[in-house]
Amino acid sequence: MKRELAIVSGDVAWILTSAAFVMIMTPGLAFFYGGMVRGKNILSVLMHCFVIMLLISLEWVLWGYSLAYAPGGGFIGGFQFLGLRGVGAEPSLIYATTVPQNAFMIYQAMFAIITPALIAGAFAERLKINTFIVFTLLWATFVYNPVAHWVWASGGWLRSLGVLDFAGGTVVHITAGAAALASMFAIRKRSGFGSITMEPNNIPYVILGTALLWFGWFGFNAGSALTAGGSAANAFVVTNTAAAAAGLTWMLMSWYFRGRPSVLGSMAGAVAGLVAITPASGFVGPLAAIAIGIGAGVFCYLAVLLRNRKNLDDSLDVWGVHGIGGTWGAIATGIFAEAAVGGTNGLLFGNPAQLVTQLIGVAATWAYAFTLTFVILKVLDVTMGLTVKPEEEEVGLDISQHGERANATS
Amino acid sequence: MKKIEAIIRTEKLNDVKTALATKGHLGLTTYEVKGRGRQKGIVLQWRGVKEYRVDVLSKTKIELVVDDEDAPEVVDIIREKAATGKVGDGKIFILPVEDVIRIRTGERGKDAV
Numbered sequence: 001m002k003r004e005l006a007i008v009s010g011d012v013a014w015i016l017t018s019a020a021f022v023m024i025m026t027p028g029l030a031f032f033y034g035g036m037v038r039g040k041n042i043l044s045v046l047m048h049c050f051v052i053m054l055l056i057s058l059e060w061v062l063w064g065y066s067l068a069y070a071p072g073g074g075f076i077g078g079f080q081f082l083g084l085r086g087v088g089a090e091p092s093l094i095y096a097t098t099v100p101q102n103a104f105m106i107y108q109a110m111f112a113i114i115t116p117a118l119i120a121g122a123f124a125e126r127l128k129i130n131t132f133i134v135f136t137l138l139w140a141t142f143v144y145n146p147v148a149h150w151v152w153a154s155g156g157w158l159r160s161l162g163v164l165d166f167a168g169g170t171v172v173h174i175t176a177g178a179a180a181l182a183s184m185f186a187i188r189k190r191s192g193f194g195s196i197t198m199e200p201n202n203i204p205y206v207i208l209g210t211a212l213l214w215f216g217w218f219g220f221n222a223g224s225a226l227t228a229g230g231s232a233a234n235a236f237v238v239t240n241t242a243a244a245a246a247g248l249t250w251m252l253m254s255w256y257f258r259g260r261p262s263v264l265g266s267m268a269g270a271v272a273g274l275v276a277i278t279p280a281s282g283f284v285g286p287l288a289a290i291a292i293g294i295g296a297g298v299f300c301y302l303a304v305l306l307r308n309r310k311n312l313d314d315s316l317d318v319w320g321v322h323g324i325g326g327t328w329g330a331i332a333t334g335i336f337a338e339a340a341v342g343g344t345n346g347l348l349f350g351n352p353a354q355l356v357t358q359l360i361g362v363a364a365t366w367a368y369a370f371t372l373t374f375v376i377l378k379v380l381d382v383t384m385g386l387t388v389k390p391e392e393e394e395v396g397l398d399i400s401q402h403g404e405r406a407n408a409t410s
Numbered sequence: 411m412k413k414i415e416a417i418i419r420t421e422k423l424n425d426v427k428t429a430l431a432t433k434g435h436l437g438l439t440t441y442e443v444k445g446r447g448r449q450k451g452i453v454l455q456w457r458g459v460k461e462y463r464v465d466v467l468s469k470t471k472i473e474l475v476v477d478d479e480d481a482p483e484v485v486d487i488i489r490e491k492a493a494t495g496k497v498g499d500g501k502i503f504i505l506p507v508e509d510v511i512r513i514r515t516g517e518r519g520k521d522a523v
Contacts, residue, residue, distance in 0.1 A: 394421040
């Protein structure tokens with residue numbers, strides 16, 4: 001039987017659509033972050049996200065897809081798919097077996113792109129653009145590709161252990177959060193951090209960015225079903241539900257603790273919910289999604305509070321939202337997974353072993369991503385230098401790194 | 411009474427404001443302004459294809475009205491906090507003020523400063 005007969009057109013339509021949805025999340029993230037920094041640095045933040053699209057789109061095609069998905073060992077894939085050799089219209093026998101393999105590949109490319117973009121929020125407003133480019137390529141190659149292989153590739157050691165990660169809570173959010181944590185310790189704080197107020201320059205951009213992220217996340221989670229059917233529909237439903245629950249939770253917490261509901265906080269809350277539901281989206285039902293969303297709102301709010309109290313500089317709270325949100329999501333998957341939804345039971349449905357498995361995945365990913373990121377940053381610090389000079393930071397990265405202004409008023 | 415107008419680098423505003431506040435000079439007004447001095451402007455780029463020079467640059471102007479005897483101290487504070495030693499640090503102007511009135515209470519002169 002020709003492999004082409006295995007293609008299901010509804011699945012192809014959905015996975016290609018989902019790939020486009022996830023693509024828009026990177027510019028969406030760019031504006032989500034861009035609106036939060038000071039006006040003199042907005043172009044540099046936007047540019048970080050766009051540069052990643054330029055770099056990783058090519059990295060994935062040349063070697064990323066191969067290292068993540070080509071048959072290899074438990075730790076990393078092989079070189080069989082370098083330059084997408086053999087990756088074409090014919091479906092894979094292992095991954096997304098009802099769509100052309102290059103459709104699966106391009107869908108995964110969008111995940112590989114957005115993950116380093118998340119980290120950019122941690123060291124916004126102080127990293128040199130050339131160091132950033134080298135960092136991105138090293139990180140994608142040595143952190144993202146291996147972890148993606150561990151969790152999603154056939155033969156990957158975490159997948160073989162039974163770790164559940166439907167759409168990337170571990171592969172995307174924990175790795176980014178751990179990298180952000182490493183950045184907090186490896187990179188100096190922004191000049192004036194703690195003593196001067198660094199006000200968001202454009203909260204409407206943050207809101208618009210949140211909207212694009214929420215919209216795109218339907219492709220991120222529901223597309224991870226890799227088929228157009230009940231699993232995708234479930235993921236879509238729980239994604240929306242968790243985002244709403246988390247946004248509401250953060251809003252109410254800000255109202256209670258600060259006296260007024262925070263607009264920026266509600267946005268962060270919704271994103272935290274989307275992060276947390278990501279690994280669980282194929283395995284839990286809508287009521288669990290509400291619990292997961294509330295948990296995300298609570299834990300991520302507290303994480304941001306903690307980071308603030310410790311006076312650590314994670315410019316845009318990547319650790320608090322993605323690191324902690326992704327960790328909660330991975331653990332929650334082990335608690336709320338329901339075989340009726342996704343084929344595996346978690347703690348609440350009589351299978352406590354799944355929770356243990358999830359914890360192993362969480363711990364291994366934190367340890368690896370944190371350590372590798374720290375090492376990469378330190379090496380770059382010694383060779384290229386990480387941060388801009390004080391005068392460049394004063395004048396702003398838009399002018400000093402790019403020679404352009406965001407808003408030229410004649 | 412004297413009005414002190416200072417055109418300073420925007421990134422120095424916070425340091426200047428804080429230092430003035432510690433000496434009891436809380437009231438002031440700030441403006442975002444553009445201007446040209448002897449600093450030769452900065453070079454920007456257009457689409458990475460060509461460059462252009464902008465010589466009317468953004469700065470911050472602060473204004474405060476103080477007693478005559480406080481004026482020298484205020485000038486010293488501004489100079490100390492706003493200077494970087496490079497061309498483009500700005501200028502301070504001192505103008506005489508005829509009278510000052512607090513709108514809420516009607517107080518005049520030194521009491522209203």
